Amino acid sequence: MSNSKRHLPVTLVLLFDRDKDQILLGLKKRGFGKNKWNGFGGKLVPGETVLQAAMREMEEESGVLVEESDMIKCALLKLENQNEVLEIHVFKAYNWRGNPIETEEMAPKWFSTKSIPYEDMWQEIRIWLPQVLAGKAIIFHALFETNTPELMVDDNWAVMTDYELEVVDFI
Secondary structure (H helix, E strand, O other), X not given: OOOOOEXXXXXXXXXXXOOOOEEEEEXXXXXXXXXXXXXXOOEOOOOOOHHHHHHHHHHHHHOOEOOHHXXXXXXXXXXXXXXXXXXXXXXXXXXXXXXXXXXXOEEEEEEEOOOOOHHHOOOOHHHHHHHHHOOOEEEEEEEEEOOOOOOOOOOOOOEEEEEEEEEEOOO
């Protein structure tokens, strides 16, 4: 990885209901990732830690409050093209307050962990999410080919050309 590439740290939160063996996903309603299912997250604001950003984004996008002590870092994803690295810090949570609500950004829905809509998700999530569902902590690094200078362009933003997935003890 080149140091001259722009690094963009972002967050992603996966909320689980252990009793029902379900995961809360949100259907993106606008902007980058529109019409794709994903966890909840986004960019950091100045002065914010990754954990603070994850908690803020979860509340903004779903109305659900997750305490810092309930956030478990389960993955670090590095999605890289010629010009930038999207560094996604992934957290899972089993405890929260409130009920998921639809917001301007996301429409939340519970899915059985055995019937996740992978066909309507980003291509790389099909590789790393099953590892997280199996209780593993992972570092995932993927290379993408794109004709644009940034990874985050549109729904057809890039084609994954190679990846490495490493199971780790902790992140």
